[in-house]
Amino acid sequence: MAEVATYTLPVYEAVVCGLELTRLQEEETKQRDLELLRSSINLEEKMRTAVETFQKGDLSRISKSDIDPIAVALATLVSTIRLTEPWFRDSLKIISAACLPTQKDVIARIQRDTECLEEIAEAWCMATDESCISEIREAIRTATTKAEDVKPWREVLASVKD
Amino acid sequence: MPPLKIDLTARTFSRDLADAIKRHRSVKADLESALESLEKDPTIGAWIPGLGGEEVRKLRIGVKKDGIGKSKGYRLIYKVDRKNSVITLLFFHFKPDLALVPTKEIAEVLKSLNATPPSPAPDSSGPVN
Numbered sequence A: 001m002a003e004v005a006t007y008t009l010p011v012y013e014a015v016v017c018g019l020e021l022t023r024l025q026e027e028e029t030k031q032r033d034l035e036l037l038r039s040s041i042n043l044e045e046k047m048r049t050a051v052e053t054f055q056k057g058d059l060s061r062i063s064k065s066d067i068d069p070i071a072v073a074l075a076t077l078v079s080t081i082r083l084t085e086p087w088f089r090d091s092l093k094i095i096s097a098a099c100l101p102t103q104k105d106v107i108a109r110i111q112r113d114t115e116c117l118e119e120i121a122e123a124w125c126m127a128t129d130e131s132c133i134s135e136i137r138e139a140i141r142t143a144t145t146k147a148e149d150v151k152p153w154r155e156v157l158a159s160v161k162d
Numbered sequence B: 001m002p003p004l005k006i007d008l009t010a011r012t013f014s015r016d017l018a019d020a021i022k023r024h025r026s027v028k029a030d031l032e033s034a035l036e037s038l039e040k041d042p043t044i045g046a047w048i049p050g051l052g053g054e055e056v057r058k059l060r061i062g063v064k065k066d067g068i069g070k071s072k073g074y075r076l077i078y079k080v081d082r083k084n085s086v087i088t089l090l091f092f093h094f095k096p097d098l099a100l101v102p103t104k105e106i107a108e109v110l111k112s113l114n115a116t117p118p119s120p121a122p123d124s125s126g127p128v129n
Helices: A002-056 A064-094 A100-127 A130-142 A153-159 B011-023 B027-040 B103-115
Strands: B005-007 B055-061 B074-081 B086-094
Touching: A002 A064, A002 A100, A064 A100, A100 A130, A100 B055, A130 B011, A130 B074, A130 B086, A153 B005, A153 B027, B005 B027, B011 B027, B011 B086, B027 B055, B027 B074, B027 B086
Parallel strands: B005 B086
Antiparallel strands: B055 B074, B074 B086
């Protein structure tokens, strides 16, 4: 029996060590995936807050001196997020099957937010362009239809020749 | 909130729409779809600041049938008059190459920011009245 134990004990120990390593690797993968999900969700929440702040807020009192730095900050933010897109795509290749649907959903939301931020950044960049602002002011000045005279838009659009 | 009225009769918009239809015949359908959303929620477009008290926004519109996405498509610029519940469409530009802030302007702003001395931190060690 002693001889058998001499041979089987190291094998048993190796199996236990192997199982423990596998368990640790699985634990590490799980932690990495959770961290990845946490970071992605965190980013998406911050982006959504930024989008809502700019979309729903009253910007009528923004001063000219504030426009340039905010426009640059927004343009920089959009460019930076665009740079991270390949990283997010790659994350889908390594993430575990259990976390994959959630990560896919978060990435889709990040893409939607990025498009919204790009729209906002464009609007702010237009505001830095004096000729563009003058053109808009002029268009507002000449658009004089009274509210009660506005015709149903579907009818007007349908009457436009193709 | 009831749907807002949408005025399509501004001279600048009529001119742009005619040009757009010449360029992309199917763009009317994309515009119609955008206006459906706009009359329910005018905030779907991004506010262009710097126009005093005016709420002027822009919305990107793609041309589905021609495979043109929003970023490479048209920019609809409109004014929201909340008091009278009217949206006035002002421009409908085709801007496939619209850039964000030109690099030169970014450099200028960064230069001016670097030139501005940082404001002093609040002094907590000052006298307490």
